[in-house]
Amino acid sequence: MSTTPESTPGTPGTPEQQVPVRPQTGTDAAASPAEAEAKATFEATGVDVVGLNKSFGDNHVLRGIDLQVAPGEVVCLIGPSGSGKSTLLRCVNLLEVPDSGTVTVGGFEVTDPDVDLDTMRRHVGMVFQQFNLFPHLTVLENCTIAQRKVLNRSQAEAEQVARTNLERVGLSEMETRYPDQLSGGQQQRVAIARALSMDPQLMLFDEPTSALDPETVGEVLSVMRRLAKVGMTMLVVTHEMGFAREVADRVVFMDGGVVVEEGPAAQVIGDPQQERTQDFLARVLHPTDIDL
Amino acid sequence: MSTASSPSAPAETSATRPRPGRAKRRRQISIGIQAAVFVAVIAAILLAMDWETLGTSVFNFAAIGPMFPDVILVGLGNTLLYTVTSFIVGLIGGIVLALMRMSSFAPYRWIATAYTEFFRGVPALLVFIAFGYGVPIAFGVQWPIPVVVMAALGMVSAAYISETLRAGLQAVPMGQYEAARSLGMPGWRAMLTIVIPQAFRLVLPPLTNEVILLTKDSSLVYVLGLAAHEYELTKFGRDGITALGAGLTPVLVAGLMYLIITVPLSLLARRFESRSARPSRATRKDA
Numbered sequence: 012m013s014t015t016p017e018s019t020p021g022t023p024g025t026p027e028q029q030v031p032v033r034p035q036t037g038t039d040a041a042a043s044p045a046e047a048e049a050k051a052t053f054e055a056t057g058v059d060v061v062g063l064n065k066s067f068g069d070n071h072v073l074r075g076i077d078l079q080v081a082p083g084e085v086v087c088l089i090g091p092s093g094s095g096k097s098t099l100l101r102c103v104n105l106l107e108v109p110d111s112g113t114v115t116v117g118g119f120e121v122t123d124p125d126v127d128l129d130t131m132r133r134h135v136g137m138v139f140q141q142f143n144l145f146p147h148l149t150v151l152e153n154c155t156i157a158q159r160k161v162l163n164r165s166q167a168e169a170e171q172v173a174r175t176n177l178e179r180v181g182l183s184e185m186e187t188r189y190p191d192q193l194s195g196g197q198q199q200r201v202a203i204a205r206a207l208s209m210d211p212q213l214m215l216f217d218e219p220t221s222a223l224d225p226e227t228v229g230e231v232l233s234v235m236r237r238l239a240k241v242g243m244t245m246l247v248v249t250h251e252m253g254f255a256r257e258v259a260d261r262v263v264f265m266d267g268g269v270v271v272e273e274g275p276a277a278q279v280i281g282d283p284q285q286e287r288t289q290d291f292l293a294r295v296l297h298p299t300d301i302d303l
Numbered sequence: 304m305s306t307a308s309s310p311s312a313p314a315e316t317s318a319t320r321p322r323p324g325r326a327k328r329r330r331q332i333s334i335g336i337q338a339a340v341f342v343a344v345i346a347a348i349l350l351a352m353d354w355e356t357l358g359t360s361v362f363n364f365a366a367i368g369p370m371f372p373d374v375i376l377v378g379l380g381n382t383l384l385y386t387v388t389s390f391i392v393g394l395i396g397g398i399v400l401a402l403m404r405m406s407s408f409a410p411y412r413w414i415a416t417a418y419t420e421f422f423r424g425v426p427a428l429l430v431f432i433a434f435g436y437g438v439p440i441a442f443g444v445q446w447p448i449p450v451v452v453m454a455a456l457g458m459v460s461a462a463y464i465s466e467t468l469r470a471g472l473q474a475v476p477m478g479q480y481e482a483a484r485s486l487g488m489p490g491w492r493a494m495l496t497i498v499i500p501q502a503f504r505l506v507l508p509p510l511t512n513e514v515i516l517l518t519k520d521s522s523l524v525y526v527l528g529l530a531a532h533e534y535e536l537t538k539f540g541r542d543g544i545t546a547l548g549a550g551l552t553p554v555l556v557a558g559l560m561y562l563i564i565t566v567p568l569s570l571l572a573r574r575f576e577s578r579s580a581r582p583s584r585a586t587r588k589d590a
Contacts, residue, residue, distance in 0.1 A: 104485055106481050106484065106485065129484075129487050129488070129489050130487070132484065132485055132486065132487040133486075133487035135485070136485075137482070137485035139478060139481070139482060141476075141478050143476075143478040143479060143481065143482035144482075145479065145482070145483075145497055145501075146501065147500050147501050147504070156486075156496060156497075157483070157486035157487060157488060160488060160492055160496055161486060161487040161488055161492075162487075202482075205486070206485075206486070209486060209487065
């Protein structure tokens with residue numbers, strides 16, 4: 012149940028990880044969004060969520076969530092459907108606007124109404140359950156479009172970056188295909204390459220394997236595992252307990268819009284202290300034991 | 304047909320399921336009956352027709368020489384002109400209305416909704432009359448016929464086109480917009496680069512159908528008085544009835560001229576449809 016994130020896996024300081032410094036405050040970056048290079052103002056990779064509340068109508072989805080992710084850390088969010096995991100993740104890059112509380116990402120206080128969200132999002136990659144690849148663009152174009160339109164990279168440079176990342180996910184030979192010509196697992200790997208092509212400092216994964224055929228889950232998890240090994244900061248909503256246990260530095264169990272239990276993966280998944288956690292894990296890990 | 308299918312009729316268990324041979328025979332009987340009915344109906348129609356009169360008053364192609372070349376140069380030309388100009392007005396108006404419909408400023412939404420409901424609910428013929436006779440009364444000016452057609456048809460089609468565009472934009476999954484935003488694209492950029500190109504593919508077939516409808520509705524201009532150089536296809540057809548003594552043959556000619564425009568458009572719409580039918584697996588992501 013400790014909340015101290017101490018371990019940082021693998022080797023930090025890969026090309027994408029230039030500034031592994033704990034964020035201070037969001038005010039500097041927020042005050043001068045026009046100040047030239049966005050990269051310089053994006054301080055580091057950590058996430059700091061304080062007292063987050065979010066309701067959809069009468070449904071109080073998040074009830075005062077606190078969550079920290081240190082630079083280089085891999086945190087898995089687990090919990091039953093409707094527990095608010097995905098909503099919490101979507102509040103981190105403000106795809107959902109929280110009702111109250113603060114979210115600080117890499118020195119950007121994203122909940123500040125004046126903050127430049129587009130600059131913040133350039134540094135935060137997101138992978139969706141439904142992939143959300145752009146169906147009218149090829150695999151290569153999916154990976155270059157934002158580089159060119161947002162980072163103003165030349166076509167040659169964007170394609171080079173895209174090819175490097177497609178190679179990382181093992182899809183170099185698919186670059187001329189369209190998304191609907193790929194399997195679910197391949198599409199999700201392209202989605203990861205698309206996010207990586209922006210050189211993100213933080214990656215958000217929203218149930219990346221939940222929409223996949225079982226036989227393609229492994230290839231996506233393998234790409235994510237490799238990403239964790241090179242020191243990418245990752246916040247992952249997942250139902251893959253094996254992955255969480257093996258890759259996560261910390262596991263956060265949510266239920267009913269609150270954090271019920273959190274700590275090192277081996278502890279939360281291997282030896283949960285709270286009854287709700289124990290009950291959830293029993294159902295997920297041993298589904299065939301359930302008797303009605 | 305019913306006798307053939309009765310053995311296996313309601314509860315088809317594996318024990319009573321017909322063998323392949325019997326299913327094939329039943330299919331042959333079905334096709335045979337359909338063909339017999341078809342031949343009988345055609346034969347009845349052909350026998351009942353008064354071929355001699357038809358030859359002089361519907362298919363009397365020898366007598367329609369005087370229609371040419373004006374039916375093409377003026378009639379077909381004007382029909383095309385009226386269609387194209389009113390489509391341009393309709394498209395621009397439709398874009399404006401669709402944007403108003405999705406605006407965050409409520410009065411824009413009300414106005415756009417009221418406009419759309421009004422012009423979709425009123426016959427185009429009435430709009431023609433209103434513009435043809437109402438504008439001179441109201442403003443004391445007599446618009447040229449092409450302008451009246453452009454305004455009347457354009458305003459009616461704007462209502463339909465705005466609904467088509469709105470449906471197209473809303474048919475692009477929300478996840479597409481979110482993915483673009485999560486890559487750091489500003490809202491306008493996400494719309495321009497990701498959402499609108501996908502919506503455009505979706506609306507091409509219905510927009511093409513709208514052009515077909517406009518082509519036909521341009522005939523409604525006949526309720527206004529037309530000068531000879533303003534005649535379009537239908538007017539040519541109607542005048543030909545009295546002028547040429549070839550019965551309805553001129554109307555048949557006008558109809559064929561419409562098909563020259565509409566059939567290629569229809570084929571085009573079908574091609575667009577098969578191209579945009581490519582399924583996208585990017586469905587809406589629910590929170």
